[in-house]
Amino acid sequence: MADTDPIALPAAAPAAGRVDLVTFDRRELDRILDLYGRMVALGEWRDYAIDFTRDRAVFSIFRRATEVPIYRIEKDPRLARRQGAYTVVSQTGLILKRGHELRRVIAVLEKPLRAVN
Secondary structure, three states: OHHHOOOOOOOOOOOOOOOOOOOOOHHHHHHHHHHHHHHHHOOOOOEEEEEEOOOOEEEEEEOOOOOOOOEEEEEOHHHOOOOOOEEEEEOOOOEEEEEOOHHHHHHHHOOOOOOOO
């Protein structure tokens, strides 16, 4: 009976050749795409790219498809307990905002409302 004890069994190994990637979950992606859609409607942004690697997930925002990204929204789980997993980085590499909550971090990219006469 001790041979079949579930605690004694080794953990299942990941499938051969499978690489675990950092990704945005559905809620995170919905929030990012909501902001992206509003900025496209304003004519500010025109294209995006999403990259998933072992270390981080990156949503890159472009003014034109042929340029370098003007902003990058990054998720790095290794920083989750310290500065926060989410970061907004400018085209020059300057970190505009970093934090634990995606909503607050991407708020730095929101356009302020203006009064219309």
